[in-house]
Amino acid sequence: MAASLAGSSTVVDLGCGSGLDSLIAARQVGAAGQVIGIDFSAAMLARANCSRAKLGLSNVQFVQASAENLPLQDASADHVLINGIFNLNPFRDLIFQDLARVLKAGGTLFGAELILRSPLESDARGRSENWFS
Numbered sequence: 001m002a003a004s005l006a007g008s009s010t011v012v013d014l015g016c017g018s019g020l021d022s023l024i025a026a027r028q029v030g031a032a033g034q035v036i037g038i039d040f041s042a043a044m045l046a047r048a049n050c051s052r053a054k055l056g057l058s059n060v061q062f063v064q065a066s067a068e069n070l071p072l073q074d075a076s077a078d079h080v081l082i083n084g085i086f087n088l089n090p091f092r093d094l095i096f097q098d099l100a101r102v103l104k105a106g107g108t109l110f111g112a113e114l115i116l117r118s119p120l121e122s123d124a125r126g127r128s129e130n131w132f133s
């Protein structure tokens with residue numbers, strides 16, 4: 001994601017995976033800010049923590065939790081990043097509900113997702129590189 005988070009305090013990276021966006025955000029918010037990367041996959045979080053340690057960043061933490069039930073207080077996030085989890089989730093309404101709860105009034109949500117604008121050709125459906133198949 002190319003959005004700038006400079007000067008902000010608390011950033012939540014929902015479905016952080018191996019943590020790339022969280023680590024970039026941690027550099028942007030600086031020592032006064034904090035980043036919380038959340039993912040339900042322990043394997044992804046292990047990779048994220050490994051990268052965090054290599055970079056020596058102390059303003060980012062990775063938490064194992066479900067996007068539908070965030071372990072965060074109401075109105076506690078200035079910004080939320082979501083990069084690529086909606087296609088994987090049937091419970092999108094619940095995710096948006098919990099996001100509305102944790103995001104401060106006037107906070108921002110930066111989202112990125114692959115969107116299918118028309119049906120895939122049948123020969124494209126079975127390809128492993130195609131996330132919609």
Ligand SMILES: C[S@@+](CC[C@H](N)C(=O)[O-])C[C@H]1O[C@@H](n2cnc3c(N)ncnc32)[C@H](O)[C@@H]1O
Pocket residue numbers: 014015016017018019020021038039040041044065066067068082083084085088089
């Ligand atoms: C396509 S990956 C994207 C990872 C990361 N945002 C990135 O851009 O590299 C989606 C990630 O979301 C996580 N995820 C999917 N659904 C989730 C949910 N309901 N709660 C928590 N994490 C979820 C997966 O474990 C996976 O790490």
